[in-house]
Amino acid sequence: MNPIAAVGRMFLSVSDTVGGITLTLARILRAASRLRFDRDETWLNLYKVGVKSYPIVIMTAIFTGAIMVIQSGQYVKQTGATGLLGWGAGYAVLAEVGPVLIGLMFSGRVGANNTAELGTMKVTEQIDALRALAIDPMQHLVVPRFLAMVVMLLLLTALGDLFALVGGALTSQFILDVDWRVFFNGVFNSQLLDEYLVGLTKGVTFGASISVVSCFYGLGVSGGAAGVGRAVNNCVVTSAIGIFVWDYIITYLAN
Amino acid sequence: MRDDPMAHALPWLKPALGRLPEKPVVLRVSGLTKWFGDVCVLDRVDFEMREGEVVGLIGPGGAGKTVFVKICCGLMDPDGGQIEILGENLLELKEKQRQRLRERIGLVFQNYALFDFMTVGDNVAFPMKQRGGATLAEIEAKVQERLTEVDLPKVRHLMPNELSGGMKKRVGLARANINDPELIFFDDPTAGLDPVTSSKIFNLIRKTQAHRNSTCLVISHDIDRMRPACDRYILLYEARVHFAGTEAEAMAATDPIVREFFRKEAGLK
Ligand SMILES: Nc1ncnc2c1ncn2[C@@H]1O[C@H](COP(=O)(O)OP(=O)(O)O)[C@@H](O)[C@H]1O
Ligand SMILES: [Mg+2]
Numbered sequence: 001m002n003p004i005a006a007v008g009r010m011f012l013s014v015s016d017t018v019g020g021i022t023l024t025l026a027r028i029l030r031a032a033s034r035l036r037f038d039r040d041e042t043w044l045n046l047y048k049v050g051v052k053s054y055p056i057v058i059m060t061a062i063f064t065g066a067i068m069v070i071q072s073g074q075y076v077k078q079t080g081a082t083g084l085l086g087w088g089a090g091y092a093v094l095a096e097v098g099p100v101l102i103g104l105m106f107s108g109r110v111g112a113n114n115t116a117e118l119g120t121m122k123v124t125e126q127i128d129a130l131r132a133l134a135i136d137p138m139q140h141l142v143v144p145r146f147l148a149m150v151v152m153l154l155l156l157t158a159l160g161d162l163f164a165l166v167g168g169a170l171t172s173q174f175i176l177d178v179d180w181r182v183f184f185n186g187v188f189n190s191q192l193l194d195e196y197l198v199g200l201t202k203g204v205t206f207g208a209s210i211s212v213v214s215c216f217y218g219l220g221v222s223g224g225a226a227g228v229g230r231a232v233n234n235c236v237v238t239s240a241i242g243i244f245v246w247d248y249i250i251t252y253l254a255n
Numbered sequence: 256m257r258d259d260p261m262a263h264a265l266p267w268l269k270p271a272l273g274r275l276p277e278k279p280v281v282l283r284v285s286g287l288t289k290w291f292g293d294v295c296v297l298d299r300v301d302f303e304m305r306e307g308e309v310v311g312l313i314g315p316g317g318a319g320k321t322v323f324v325k326i327c328c329g330l331m332d333p334d335g336g337q338i339e340i341l342g343e344n345l346l347e348l349k350e351k352q353r354q355r356l357r358e359r360i361g362l363v364f365q366n367y368a369l370f371d372f373m374t375v376g377d378n379v380a381f382p383m384k385q386r387g388g389a390t391l392a393e394i395e396a397k398v399q400e401r402l403t404e405v406d407l408p409k410v411r412h413l414m415p416n417e418l419s420g421g422m423k424k425r426v427g428l429a430r431a432n433i434n435d436p437e438l439i440f441f442d443d444p445t446a447g448l449d450p451v452t453s454s455k456i457f458n459l460i461r462k463t464q465a466h467r468n469s470t471c472l473v474i475s476h477d478i479d480r481m482r483p484a485c486d487r488y489i490l491l492y493e494a495r496v497h498f499a500g501t502e503a504e505a506m507a508a509t510d511p512i513v514r515e516f517f518r519k520e521a522g523l524k
Contacts, residue, residue: 120371128330129368133382133430134357136350 017216017238024216025208027138028146036136037143045148053109053156060105061098061160065167068092069183073176082178086168086186093164095195095254100247102160103206106153107239111214114145115235118218119228127219142219146211153207157200198254202247209242278305280339281438281470282327287336289322296322297333298494309464309471311481313516314491320474321365323491324440327472328362329353341438358386361436365443365474367423369415369430375402376411379430386434401429404459406452420447428456432463441473445480453477457484478517490516 031037068089076085118141121127130137165187169180217231217238282304289297296319304310312320325331327338329345338345343356369378379398383389389397402408405425415423428444441460445453457473461484464471475481478488488505490498490513498505498513505517 124371125364125366125368126370128325129362129364129370131330131354132328132357132360132362132364133385134354135382135385136354 020220021212021216021238024142024219025212028143028212028215031136031138031143032147037139037147041140041144042147045144046152049110049145049148049152050155052113053106053152054159056105056109057102057156057160058163060101061163062167062170064097064101065089065093065164065169066171068097068164069168069171070175073172076178077176082182083186083189085172085176085178086183086188087190087192089168089183090165090187090190090192091195093168094161094192094199096199096247096251098161098164099157099199099202099206100243102157103153103203103210103243104240106149106156106206107210107214107243108236110149110152111210111239112232112236114149114211114214115218115221115232116228118142118215119221119231122219122221123224123227137219142215145215146208149211150204150207153210154200154203157203161196161199194254198250201254202250205246205250206243209246210239213238213242278307279342280304281306281308281341282472283337283339284327285337287323287326287333287338289319289326289331289333295494297326299336300491300494300496302489302496302499304470304472306470307464307468308486309461309473309484311478311485311488312472312474312491313476313478313488314497318491319494320491321442324362324442324472324474328357328360328440358434359437361431361434361439363424363427363431363439363441363444365446367415367420367427369423369426371415373415374411375407375413375415375418375426378415378426379411379433382430383433397433398429401433402426404432404463405429406455421449421452424448425452425456428459435467436469437467438470439472441471441475443474443476445475445477450480453480457481460484492516 069085072085072088076082076088118127121141127137127141130140165184169183172178172183173180214235217235221227221231223230280303282302284300284302287297287300287302288295300323312323314320322331326333327340327345329348332346341356341359343352345353345356348356369375370381373381376398379401380394383394383397398411399408402411405428407422407425407429410418410422410426415426418426424444424447428441431439431441444460445456448456457480460471460473463469464484471484473481473485482502485502487499487501489496490505492498492512498508498510500508502517505513508514
């Protein structure tokens with residue numbers, strides 16, 4: 001194939017995707033801002049999303065905190081600066097690693113599931129059936145999922161951060177022999193509230209981008225079961241890219 | 256069967272009565288054209304249906320019948336033509352207005368399209384719940400009534416994937432009927448059903464139509480069994496309306512395709 005044509009085609013397909021996602025976001029925000037969405041579905045989705053993801057998020061968080069402490073452990077041991085342990089691990093977890101890893105887990109768990117669900121509804125004409133029954137899929141399916149994912153990823157990030165600190169404290173106590181109170185002192189004395197808030201902001205943007213991307217791919221499915229598979233694949237990849245791009249932007253703005 | 260006693264007395268008059276000109280037009284399609292890639296699926300289709308009519312839409316598989324119905328419901332956009340439905344110009348309506356229009360239209364999907372995350376009862380109740388204005392008890396009662404009409408009084412607690420194809424079809428029928436629509440499209444309502452149930456379904460279509468004076472478009476291959484239900488037929492063939500008229504007219508037609516189609520179908524008896 002002509003390489004210039006290939007580049008052109010790739011560029012077109014990327015603009016297609018970005019345009020489609022932006023359009024989906026605009027439609028979601030318009031419906032949500034006019035309070036046009038199904039309340040029962042929203043509650044149901046909050047429950048489903050939350051319950052589905054909290055165990056895996058807590059697991060991820062505990063290990064993340066533990067790993068951060070082990071990583072910085074050597075230097076802390078060598079220098080004896082145990083006060084820095086809480087600061088180092090807390091900073092990394094709250095501002096950066098926590099939200100990103102939790103976001104990635106969330107996109108694999110909830111985002112992929114959402115794409116598969118909407119995609120299956122699309123190929124089995126259930127979306128058309130909703131429309132035929134005078135129900136707007138946007139209000140009934142998409143906006144409730146968007147709200148549920150944004151709210152839940154925010155809450156899960158807030159919760160996950162705390163568990164990451166617990167994981168860090170346990171590791172410092174039992175593996176590094178640094179008292180857990182010293183660890184928490186290090187965390188609380190180093191004014192990490194800003195980092196925590198930046199991390200939560202990331203949680204919200206990640207939640208929004210994962211939900212928009214997963215709905216976009218889910219509703220865009222065509223071509224049966226294979227199409228659903230492709231869409232889930234695309235959703236996971238694009239969500240991950242979205243997470244890193246937003247992570248970069250927010251980190252840049254916050255510093 | 257019909258609300259008109261004359262039709263009973265003089266069955267041979269029925270087709271003519273079905274086309275009495277003074278009834279208002281419910282659906283008028285003109286020049287409808289639809290392309291998929293470079294395949295023309297509907298080519299300048301003209302069609303008209305008046306209030307209270309039951310029209311059979313027949314044609315070989317892949318003739319564009321399902322596409323035609325979906326376009327009429329505003330689920331798909333055509334590439335050309337005009338659609339006037341229930342007094343509105345469909346193609347000029349925004350999605351919001353189309354939605355309001357669809358509250359008056361029923362559609363039975365060829366592939367059921369039941370919501371697989373709800374029980375059968377919830378599926379049938381869903382449009383009524385969403386529309387609001389009815390108590391739970393009223394909804395329950397109506398769901399039971401509609402399911403009994405289609406001979407499925409005991410399945411409301413099952414999930415759709417626990418039903419056979421024919422049962423799903425009938426649940427789809429009950430769901431499309433729950434809000435008493437004025438205009439109903441039946442996309443192959445008896446595919447996969449046994450002959451006895453098929454006949455029952457066509458009788459039910461005719462009965463509910465007469466009861467509510469609704470207008471129905473029925474897609475089917477089963478000309479023999481749909482005969483008691485339909486006032487007249489249109490035949491889609493190679494993307495065009497190849498024939499439109501009563502059965503008697505079809506039998507008298509000289510066009511080989513029309514003759515063959517009706518004969519062949521009739522010959523399947
Ligand atoms: N979404 C679609 N994309 C591409 N082609 C389609 C689509 N839907 C239907 N077609 C084509 O349109 C033609 C008519 O289909 P359809 O209306 O389903 O036929 P039928 O008369 O059997 O209901 C078929 O050739 C089919 O391949
Ligand atoms: Mg069809």
